[in-house]
Amino acid sequence: MDTTKKRHTDNKEADILHAAEREFLSKGYAGARTTAIAEAAGVTHAMLHYYFRTKEQLFKRILDEKLRLMGQSVLAAFGQPELPLMARIKDGIERHFDFIAANPELPRFIVNEIFAHPERYELMQENIRVLLNPLQYSLQQELDESAARNDTEPIDARMLLIDIISLNVFAFIAFPIIQPLLGDLTADREHFFAQRKQENIETIMRRLKKL
Amino acid sequence: MDTTKKRHTDNKEADILHAAEREFLSKGYAGARTTAIAEAAGVTHAMLHYYFRTKEQLFKRILDEKLRLMGQSVLAAFGQPELPLMARIKDGIERHFDFIAANPELPRFIVNEIFAHPERYELMQENIRVLLNPLQYSLQQELDESAARNDTEPIDARMLLIDIISLNVFAFIAFPIIQPLLGDLTADREHFFAQRKQENIETIMRRLKKL
DNA sequence: ATTTGCATTAACAAAATTGTTAATTACATA
DNA sequence: TATGTAATTAACAATTTTGTTAATGCAAAT
Numbered sequence: 001m002d003t004t005k006k007r008h009t010d011n012k013e014a015d016i017l018h019a020a021e022r023e024f025l026s027k028g029y030a031g032a033r034t035t036a037i038a039e040a041a042g043v044t045h046a047m048l049h050y051y052f053r054t055k056e057q058l059f060k061r062i063l064d065e066k067l068r069l070m071g072q073s074v075l076a077a078f079g080q081p082e083l084p085l086m087a088r089i090k091d092g093i094e095r096h097f098d099f100i101a102a103n104p105e106l107p108r109f110i111v112n113e114i115f116a117h118p119e120r121y122e123l124m125q126e127n128i129r130v131l132l133n134p135l136q137y138s139l140q141q142e143l144d145e146s147a148a149r150n151d152t153e154p155i156d157a158r159m160l161l162i163d164i165i166s167l168n169v170f171a172f173i174a175f176p177i178i179q180p181l182l183g184d185l186t187a188d189r190e191h192f193f194a195q196r197k198q199e200n201i202e203t204i205m206r207r208l209k210k211l
Numbered sequence: 212m213d214t215t216k217k218r219h220t221d222n223k224e225a226d227i228l229h230a231a232e233r234e235f236l237s238k239g240y241a242g243a244r245t246t247a248i249a250e251a252a253g254v255t256h257a258m259l260h261y262y263f264r265t266k267e268q269l270f271k272r273i274l275d276e277k278l279r280l281m282g283q284s285v286l287a288a289f290g291q292p293e294l295p296l297m298a299r300i301k302d303g304i305e306r307h308f309d310f311i312a313a314n315p316e317l318p319r320f321i322v323n324e325i326f327a328h329p330e331r332y333e334l335m336q337e338n339i340r341v342l343l344n345p346l347q348y349s350l351q352q353e354l355d356e357s358a359a360r361n362d363t364e365p366i367d368a369r370m371l372l373i374d375i376i377s378l379n380v381f382a383f384i385a386f387p388i389i390q391p392l393l394g395d396l397t398a399d400r401e402h403f404f405a406q407r408k409q410e411n412i413e414t415i416m417r418r419l420k421k422l
Numbered sequence: 423a424t425t426t427g428c429a430t431t432a433a434c435a436a437a438a439t440t441g442t443t444a445a446t447t448a449c450a451t452a
Numbered sequence: 453t454a455t456g457t458a459a460t461t462a463a464c465a466a467t468t469t470t471g472t473t474a475a476t477g478c479a480a481a482t
Contacts, residue, residue, distance in 0.1 A: 012459085030238065030242035031242075034441090044461060045440085047459080047461085110388065111388065116242065121387070122391075159407075162381070163410065166377050166381035167374065174377075176325050176326050176329055177325050185367075195370070207413070211417070245471090246469070257473095258431085260472075265470080265471075
């Protein structure tokens with residue numbers, strides 16, 4: 001029926017939210033145009049103000065959802081405590097990588113908007129902390145136990161998570177820059193990112209292994 | 212004499228460029244205001260158009276300079292071929308890290324603006340490639356020789372560089388997000404980044420070492 | 423001293439962008 | 453069917469933002 005990507009439903013409020021997500025994610029708050037959102041949603045731009053009052057309020061709806069999604073993705077990726085440590089971490093890297101691959105615009109969007117307006121972030125902070133603190137502690141405990149058994153190197157769980165997220169996220173963020181520089185390597189996008197995934201797993205596993 | 216940060220010289224063109232750099236780096240092209248640039252530079256905004264015609268042309272001056280700087284920083288960091296391989300790479304990581312630490316806004320700026328307008332990047336691409344290709348080849352050659360001697364693990368030089376740049380850049384990009392989540396760890400900013408630097412070196416050295 | 427050319431300003435203008443409002447339509451329910 | 457509420461539109465308005473222009477200043481060369 002509808003061959004276009006943007007399926008307009010009978011729910012204009014949802015259509016606007018959907019169009020806003022695309023506009024804000026790709027252009028950021030400053031670059032986004034409410035008129036463009038309305039047009040993409042197939043409504044007059046007065047409707048946008050009718051449902052969401054202001055650009056800022058509409059934006060906040062999107063940002064909050066994406067912040068929650070980002071936090072949950074980390075939790076979902078590493079929250080498999082039944083596995084042994086190394087398997088748990090390897091599995092976590094893969095899940096987290098796959099999530100970023102499925103949402104490649106998300107990290108840049110969040111990083112930018114938090115940087116531009118840190119105060120927007122303040123309300124969400126506590127929620128995310130509550131979500132991620134238990135993960136941090138359970139992971140740290142496992143790491144400490146494993147290190148005590150001399151199975152792996154001792155490491156701060158937070159540093160390890162930053163390592164993993166750095167490796168998983170950066171290639172997606174920087175892809176438009178490195179692609180023209182590494183033409184052949186990145187020619188097949190799927191293959192390049194499959195390689196990156198393996199490289200990240202290898203790098204982190206080696207970070208933890210006893211030498 | 213002048214206790215303010217923005218030293219206005221007798222050269223208004225330079226003052227505008229300096230103010231434009233600060234505005235564009237912190238807000239991006241879409242968020243930057245030419246009136247704010249003119250005000251920060253202490254000139255009427257007509258002067259901005261007199262010297263640079265359009266916002267776009269002024270922006271391009273800044274972007275080109277920053278792209279060149281970013282490319283040169285990688286070259287300068289790893290272009291010390293007299294050292295043995297592991298020392299060369301460790302030294303490169305440190306130099307590159309220090310450059311990012313001294314220019315923490317740069318990666319986000321470049322990543323964003325290239326993503327928003329890839330066509331702006333086309334002219335610079337070839338310059339950067341010419342700059343970085345010799346580095347890539349000399350590094351690959353050393354890596355291959357070292358691996359042939361069974362001193363280190365075999366690895367693609369481009370993948371290694373992406374690993375290093377990912378680790379070095381991401382903590383700076385994401386700092387506003389992780390700081391509120393990891394309050395105590397990041398309380399002393401200097402100390403946190405000193406730790407990150409050591410962590411990155413450790414991670415990459417282990418990536419290369421024979422097990 | 424006059425001319426010439428660049429630098430500078432104030433005022434203006436055009437377009438874009440966000441937001442409002444009053445009138446109209448659709449729709450459910452009494 | 454009448455009525456009340458929500459949805460929708462077109463027109464308007466305010467502000468912001470980029471860019472132009474014509475007049476003026478200023479300093480060096482003729």
